[in-house]
Amino acid sequence: MAFGLNFFTLAPGLRVAGDSLAYAYKFTKKGGQGDGKEGLEVGLTDDPAITLLEDSVSGYAQVTDRDAIYTTLVSGGLTEIVPGFALGIDSLSSIDISTSAIKFAVAGAQPLLQFRNGTVQAVTKVGDSGYTWDLPPATFATLKTTAETYQSDLKTKVEEMIAQRIAADDTLTAAVAAQSTADVAARALLQADVDQNEADADAAMAAEVVRVNDLIATGMWLFADQAAFPAAADNHGRIVHSHADASMFYAHAGAWHKIENEAEATAARLVIQNDVDANETASDAAETALSGRLDVLEADPTTATALAAGDAATLSSATTYTDTAITNVIGTAPGVLDTLGEIADAINDDANAYTTLATSIAAVQTDVDGNESDGDAADAALSGRITTLEADPTTAAAVAAVQADVDANETASDAAEAALSGRLDTLEADPTTAAAVAAVQSDVDQNEADADAAIAGEATTRANADTALSGRLDVLEADPTTATAVAAVQADVNQNESDADAAIAAEATTRGNADTALSGRLDTLEADPTTATAVAAVQADVDSNEAAADTALALKAPLADPDFTGQLEVDTNARLEFDSNLTKVHNVLRGTSIEVGNNITLKPAAADGRVEVEGEFYLRPSDMTDAANDTAAAAAGVIVGQVYRNGSQLMVRVS
Numbered sequence: 001m002a003f004g005l006n007f008f009t010l011a012p013g014l015r016v017a018g019d020s021l022a023y024a025y026k027f028t029k030k031g032g033q034g035d036g037k038e039g040l041e042v043g044l045t046d047d048p049a050i051t052l053l054e055d056s057v058s059g060y061a062q063v064t065d066r067d068a069i070y071t072t073l074v075s076g077g078l079t080e081i082v083p084g085f086a087l088g089i090d091s092l093s094s095i096d097i098s099t100s101a102i103k104f105a106v107a108g109a110q111p112l113l114q115f116r117n118g119t120v121q122a123v124t125k126v127g128d129s130g131y132t133w134d135l136p137p138a139t140f141a142t143l144k145t146t147a148e149t150y151q152s153d154l155k156t157k158v159e160e161m162i163a164q165r166i167a168a169d170d171t172l173t174a175a176v177a178a179q180s181t182a183d184v185a186a187r188a189l190l191q192a193d194v195d196q197n198e199a200d201a202d203a204a205m206a207a208e209v210v211r212v213n214d215l216i217a218t219g220m221w222l223f224a225d226q227a228a229f230p231a232a233a234d235n236h237g238r239i240v241h242s243h244a245d246a247s248m249f250y251a252h253a254g255a256w257h258k259i260e261n262e263a264e265a266t267a268a269r270l271v272i273q274n275d276v277d278a279n280e281t282a283s284d285a286a287e288t289a290l291s292g293r294l295d296v297l298e299a300d301p302t303t304a305t306a307l308a309a310g311d312a313a314t315l316s317s318a319t320t321y322t323d324t325a326i327t328n329v330i331g332t333a334p335g336v337l338d339t340l341g342e343i344a345d346a347i348n349d350d351a352n353a354y355t356t357l358a359t360s361i362a363a364v365q366t367d368v369d370g371n372e373s374d375g376d377a378a379d380a381a382l383s384g385r386i387t388t389l390e391a392d393p394t395t396a397a398a399v400a401a402v403q404a405d406v407d408a409n410e411t412a413s414d415a416a417e418a419a420l421s422g423r424l425d426t427l428e429a430d431p432t433t434a435a436a437v438a439a440v441q442s443d444v445d446q447n448e449a450d451a452d453a454a455i456a457g458e459a460t461t462r463a464n465a466d467t468a469l470s471g472r473l474d475v476l477e478a479d480p481t482t483a484t485a486v487a488a489v490q491a492d493v494n495q496n497e498s499d500a501d502a503a504i505a506a507e508a509t510t511r512g513n514a515d516t517a518l519s520g521r522l523d524t525l526e527a528d529p530t531t532a533t534a535v536a537a538v539q540a541d542v543d544s545n546e547a548a549a550d551t552a553l554a555l556k557a558p559l560a561d562p563d564f565t566g567q568l569e570v571d572t573n574a575r576l577e578f579d580s581n582l583t584k585v586h587n588v589l590r591g592t593s594i595e596v597g598n599n600i601t602l603k604p605a606a607a608d609g610r611v612e613v614e615g616e617f618y619l620r621p622s623d624m625t626d627a628a629n630d631t632a633a634a635a636a637g638v639i640v641g642q643v644y645r646n647g648s649q650l651m652v653r654v655s
Contacts, residue, residue, distance in 0.1 A: 023113065027040070038066050039052060225242050
């Protein structure tokens with residue numbers, strides 16, 4: 001991580017970030033201006049490579065010490081995979097390994113880096129402008145092992161990023177499902193409470209109708225019309241019926257007062273029912289709106305306090321709405337019965353009617369008060385639980401930890417996606433990779449569709465199962481038998497834990513005693529002279545074998561750096577000759593030889609032999625004499641037959 005965040009100075013005014021470095025390799029410039037100067041090429045993941053040279057040459061950034069820069073890059077984070085070549089492992093998008101070559105693909109627009117298994121003695125770059133190197137077999141074998149490790153690590157990183165993304169998706173899906181289940185349960189509880197209140201109200205109204213009808217049936221007079229009524233002054237408190245009016249009348253203060261007939265009562269009940277229906281509709285709408293607001297608020301942990309305040313405001317609004325509705329219901333009564341006082345005056349002289357009506361009204365009011373009290377208690381309990389949770393530092397810490405983990409996962413996921421995206425760009429440009437990716441993507445899409453369908457089905461099933469389970473648990477939790485069984489299981493668990501602790505302690509004691517006994521036996525053996533003699537004999541035999549092996553190995557020339565003197569006969573047709581100043585390789589059959597001393601002399605067969613060079617042949621111009629002609633060359637010390645140059649032209653002195 002430190003490497004990726006650090007900046008490295010390549011040249012004055014030229015700095016690059018660690019996460020942009022792809023590779024660096026040292027080279028020696030061949031030909032042209034700056035020929036023979038040491039240089040360093042630094043590859044970048046998203047920009048062209050930068051070439052540094054220890055000379056002032058157009059197109060190159062001049063540096064004074066390329067080796068120091070290379071060392072800084074390696075110590076900072078690049079990995080030297082072969083001598084003079086360092087690679088940014090985290091910048092790789094793919095690795096291709098075979099028995100003949102190892103290919104590294106770097107993210108971005110950089111070329112493919114290829115290292116071949118060659119027959120060379122040192123790391124050799126193939127060509128001046130390519131990105132292929134030939135390696136000695138031993139170096140190639142080492143790099144192959146290392147590349148296989150990098151390849152495995154790259155695969156593991158990709159798999160980890162995919163796993164992290166899947167885990168994050170699963171966590172989000174589970175959270176959504178849990179929230180959905182909680183919302184469904186909350187709405188179900190609220191709807192059940194509304195339904196119960198409505199059922200209680202309907203039952204109370206029906207009972208009241210029955211009570212009123214019974215009262216009328218037992219205490220009324222039947223008359224054809226109002227004209228047939230007796231004097232109201234003589235029948236104070238009496239209730240009579242006028243067939244012509246299809247209504248009831250009661251006597252009070254010397255006059256008959258009309259009571260609503262069935263149609264009027266039905267209309268009044270309809271008004272009440274419409275008001276109840278309107279209240280239910282308003283409640284449903286308020287629930288829906290509140291649920292939407294809660295969804296938004298619950299998604300933001302910083303608004304928990306506002307949520308509690310919003311709940312309080314909603315409850316206050318509901319209370320105000322209920323009071324207004326009660327007032328409206330009372331206001332729909334006829335003028336002579338639009339207050340409780342007028343109703344009391346109307347029935348005050350009939351003790352039985354008053355008692356029955358008062359009892360009925362009290363029962364209805366008690367039920368209403370009970371429902372309101374239950375609602376207030378439930379709201380207060382819910383508000384208290386929410387307040388407790390919001391004030392609990394453990395809950396706050398847990399929520400903050402979850403949020404921090406989600407944020408960290410999101411950040412890591414974004415960073416991983418960005419890095420992976422760059423690496424995938426190279427892969428996506430490859431038609432073979434594109435076809436494979438398309439096939440995998442198709443399979444992933446199908447798997448995702450199947451998973452979404454399965455999750456949706458599972459969510460529905462889980463919600464239904466949770467609801468059913470919740471009901472069953474409510475029954476079990478209320479059952480004293482269940483509580484007793486749970487307590488017994490807990491006691492058994494506690495006893496098992498205690499027994500396990502005791503067994504562990506006993507085992508520790510036994511093991512300590514056994515170790516002590518074993519140590520004593522070893523002390524006895526070590527003090528026994530017979531044992532000491534046997535051990536010494538074995539050691540002496542090992543030492544003798546080691547000395548014999550050393551002696552045998554000393555008689556053999558090492559493969560890595562053999563040391564020979566005199567003349568070495570390879571076979572009858574070839575030999576090596578050594579003296580203090582010269583090494584000769586002879587082909588005795590052909591009469592050819594190579595002599596290596598201060599000079600390297602190639603001697604072909606005397607008759608028709610020649611010296612042949614296959615592949616590229618390189619002459620260092622900077623080491624050649626620059627002369628205008630043979631005369632000038634002779635003056636400069638060039639012998640006949642020696643090569644020199646005239647500017648950019650290659651010359652041979654013939655005279």
